[in-house]
Amino acid sequence: MATPGDAAAAAAAGGGVRRAPLRLAPRRLTEWAVFVLSIGAALAFWELISRTGVISQKDLPSMSTSFHELWRLVQTGAFWTAFLQTVRGWALGLAVATALAVPLGILLGSSEFAAGAFRVPIEFLRPIPSAALIPLLFLTLGTTLKSEVFLAAFGAFWPLLVQTMYGVHDVDPIALDTARSFGLNRFDRLWRVKLPSAVPYIATGLRIASTVALILAFTAELFMGIPGLGQKVNFAQAFGLDDQLYAYALATGFLGVLIHLASSAIERRALRWHPSQRLTQP
Amino acid sequence: MSRRTYTTLKIGAEIAVPIAILFAWQAWSANAHDPKFPRLSTILVEFKDMWLFSQFGTHVVPSLERIAAGYALAVVVGIAVGIPIGLSRWARLWAMPHIEYWRAMPPPALLPISIVLLHSIGNVQKISFIAFFCLFPVLLNTIDGVRGIDPTFMETARSYGLGWWETIRRVVLPASSPQIAAGMRNSLSLAVIMMVLSEYFSSTSGVGYVLLISKNTFQLAPMWAAILLIGVLGYVLNLLFGLAERRVLAWHRGWRAGFEAA
Numbered sequence: 010m011a012t013p014g015d016a017a018a019a020a021a022a023g024g025g026v027r028r029a030p031l032r033l034a035p036r037r038l039t040e041w042a043v044f045v046l047s048i049g050a051a052l053a054f055w056e057l058i059s060r061t062g063v064i065s066q067k068d069l070p071s072m073s074t075s076f077h078e079l080w081r082l083v084q085t086g087a088f089w090t091a092f093l094q095t096v097r098g099w100a101l102g103l104a105v106a107t108a109l110a111v112p113l114g115i116l117l118g119s120s121e122f123a124a125g126a127f128r129v130p131i132e133f134l135r136p137i138p139s140a141a142l143i144p145l146l147f148l149t150l151g152t153t154l155k156s157e158v159f160l161a162a163f164g165a166f167w168p169l170l171v172q173t174m175y176g177v178h179d180v181d182p183i184a185l186d187t188a189r190s191f192g193l194n195r196f197d198r199l200w201r202v203k204l205p206s207a208v209p210y211i212a213t214g215l216r217i218a219s220t221v222a223l224i225l226a227f228t229a230e231l232f233m234g235i236p237g238l239g240q241k242v243n244f245a246q247a248f249g250l251d252d253q254l255y256a257y258a259l260a261t262g263f264l265g266v267l268i269h270l271a272s273s274a275i276e277r278r279a280l281r282w283h284p285s286q287r288l289t290q291p
Numbered sequence: 292m293s294r295r296t297y298t299t300l301k302i303g304a305e306i307a308v309p310i311a312i313l314f315a316w317q318a319w320s321a322n323a324h325d326p327k328f329p330r331l332s333t334i335l336v337e338f339k340d341m342w343l344f345s346q347f348g349t350h351v352v353p354s355l356e357r358i359a360a361g362y363a364l365a366v367v368v369g370i371a372v373g374i375p376i377g378l379s380r381w382a383r384l385w386a387m388p389h390i391e392y393w394r395a396m397p398p399p400a401l402l403p404i405s406i407v408l409l410h411s412i413g414n415v416q417k418i419s420f421i422a423f424f425c426l427f428p429v430l431l432n433t434i435d436g437v438r439g440i441d442p443t444f445m446e447t448a449r450s451y452g453l454g455w456w457e458t459i460r461r462v463v464l465p466a467s468s469p470q471i472a473a474g475m476r477n478s479l480s481l482a483v484i485m486m487v488l489s490e491y492f493s494s495t496s497g498v499g500y501v502l503l504i505s506k507n508t509f510q511l512a513p514m515w516a517a518i519l520l521i522g523v524l525g526y527v528l529n530l531l532f533g534l535a536e537r538r539v540l541a542w543h544r545g546w547r548a549g550f551e552a553a
Contacts, residue, residue, distance in 0.1 A: 043384045051389060068408050122297075126304035130312055136525035138484040140491065141518045144506030148327050220395070227397040232491065239399065246403035254407065258400045265395030 070252045079256035088260075094237035095264065098154065098226035102161020103219055110166045110218075111211060114173025119203065124174065135171070139164040139225055143232050157229040157237070164225040165218035169211070176210025177203050212279035216272040223268055227261060238264070329512045334519060337512040342520055346501070351520070354486050354497040357414060358528075361421025362482045366475055368422070369429030373471075374463060376430075377437025394427040398485060402492050412493040421485040425478040432474025436467030472536050479532050483525045498524070 052072050058064050059071035070078070082088040117124045139160055146156040180203045188202045230239025238261050245253040317331040329337075342351060376382045402420065409416045444466055448458045464471075490499025498517055505513040 040384055043381065044388060047385045048388050064408070068410070122301055122304065125301045126308040128305060129309040133309075133522070133526055136480050136483075136529050137522040138480075138487050138525060140484055140487045141502065141521040143491070144502055144514050145327075145518065147506060148511075224397040224399070228399045228488065231399045231402070242400055242403060246407075251407060254403055258396070258404055261400040262392055262396040265397055266392055269391070269395045 067251065070255055074252055075255040075259060078252040079259055082253070082256055082260070088241075091236065091238050091241050092260065092264070095223075095226055095230065095239065095261075098157040098161055098229065098235070098237060099219075099223045099268070101154075101158045102226055103165050103215075103222045105158060105162040106165035106169055106218060106222065107215070109162070110169035110214075111173050114170045114211075115177050115199070115204070115207070117170075118174040118177030118207070119199065124178070131167075131170070135167045140228060140232075143229070146229075147233060152233045152235055154235065156233055157226055157235045160229045161222040161226040165222040168217040168221065169214040172210045172214025172217070173207060176207030176214075179210070180206045209276075209280045212276040216269075216276045219268055219272040220265070223265060326511055329515060333512050334515040338516040338519055341501075341513060341516050350497055350501050353414075354490065354499070354524075357417045357421060357489075357497070358482045358486050360414075361418045361485065362425055362479060364418065364422040365425035365478055365482075366429050369426050369474070369478075370433050370464075370471060373430045373433025374437055374459060374467075377434040377467070378463070383434065383438075390427065390430065393423075394431070398424045399488055399492075402488065405489075406493060412495075417486070417489045417494070417497075420489045421482055424485050425482050428474040428477035428481065429471065430474075432470045432477075433467060436470030436474075437463055439470070440466045469540055472540060476529070476532050476536070479528055480525060483521065483528060487521055 055069075055072040059066050059069045059074075066074075117127060142160065142163065146159060150156040150159060184202050184206070185198065188198045193201065226237070227239045229235050230237035231243050232239075234240055234243065238257055242254060242257045242261070245251075245257055313331065320328050320330045376386050398420075401423070405416050405420045405423075406412055409419060440463065444462050445458070448462045453461065486497070487499040487502070490497035491503050494500045498520055502514060502517040502521070505511075505517060
């Protein structure tokens with residue numbers, strides 16, 4: 010059934026039920042065979058439609074050309090500089106968002122009064138697409154790393170805030186009463202009861218936020234010309250270097266997969282000890 | 292403090308805080324004299340002049356059409372493809388590597404490619420772009436919802452001799468609909484973002500286009516009005532979806548309330 014974090018994500022989205030995230034790591038040998046075959050078939054299909062001219066090679070460089078270009082790029086220093094610049098924007102943005110959203114979420118989550126007072130502003134700001142802020146950033150922070158970090162942090166802030174609020178709010182009342190009758194003071198209750206029980210929610214928020222932060226770091230680079238993979242994609246398009254365009258897009262996709270896998274692993278780790286997991290995982 | 296005073300205070304705060312924030316913004320922007328941050332009142336007047344309704348037809352309607360078409364496409368394809376994948380373990384194994392790769396791809400990375408590939412900076416490219424990235428929340432939630440259907444339901448359907456179409460219509464779709472709705476809601480907020488991105492990159496009309504042009508020409512009040520409109524758009528669409536969902540899933544809410552309380 011639902012992991013607590015995802016339930017909160019669903020509740021934050023206004024209802025609906027989320028089961029444990031789809032986990033489809035192949036386990037048996039036949040499953041690995043299907044996995045490999047499936048990827049192989051897709052790549053072969055790509056090669057075929059490009060080589061046979063269903064889509065001209067000018068518009069869609071063949072799979073082998075694109076991967077060859079990617080292989081050439083990964084041997085250059087410029088590629089890794091851009092790659093690390095994107096990772097830096099992502100990491101700083103996520104860090105800033107976490108540093109702000111988690112304490113604020115704890116504050117708003119522990120006090121019904123505060124949560125009520127800020128409900129409307131949060132509900133209004135949350136759905137605003139961060140991309141709409143790009144023109145404003147051009148004029149204020151300029152085409153600098155600061156803009157990239159701000160955009161990534163702004164996007165990552167909301168899912169983290171909402172998840173933390175739900176997590177702290179959703180603490181087991183009996184555990185809280187027990188802590189109180191043991192004479193734990195306010196701080197100890199927060200540190201020893203509320204925070205540990207909110208960790209799975211925060212981990213889910215972190216998984217969602219890390220994807221969002223990458224998208225926005227890349228967006229800032231693409232639209233504002235801040236150095237990184239996004240800027241490379243923009244150059245490749247401007248100069249009509251289609252091979253590079255596809256190679257950089259492939260690389261960006263792999264970075265996305267990498268970040269998704271890492272944050273999912275952290276989330277599972279954070280959820281492992283949680284009672285809901287022990288009860289529902291056979 | 293009595294319970295009633297507390298409740299009154301809380302509701303008061305819920306109303307007062309947003310108003311206080313707006314006032315603070317107005318007061319700050321009036322004193323800042325910074326052309327980058329026009330007064331809130333100036334922005335609101337500009338908002339009224341632009342969007343109610345002189346430029347509504349030329350720019351808001353095209354954006355809304357793109358959102359509607361892209362979103363509708365994503366929902367139909369997501370559900371149609373998600374059901375068979377959800378029902379079959381082998382289909383899941385086959386499809387998941389691709390779904391996992393494409394949904395981890397930051398959408399703007401495909402923006403230039405979509406233009407090269409589709410030879411278009413018009414509606415074809417915009418709608419395809421919106422549809423492609425709105426697909427994943429619907430698709431993943433459909434797969435997950437279908438996968439999680441109580442096997443008893445499916446066995447009951449089989450023992451009643453329901454054909455595959457009837458089984459999907461009467462069992463699979465209703466049983467997974469709450470989760471499909473959750474996916475559709477995420478997709479809808481995504482649709483607004485994708486609309487802005489695609490119009491911001493290359494276009495001749497739309498809200499994203501207005502945003503880009505007003506920035507490039509340093510027309511700051513219109514720029515702020517466009518940002519505000521995008522915010523309002525996201526908020527209103529989310530609100531409308533909530534209302535529609537409540538109606539369509541009314542039969543389901545009791546059970547869900549029980550689930551969430553648990």
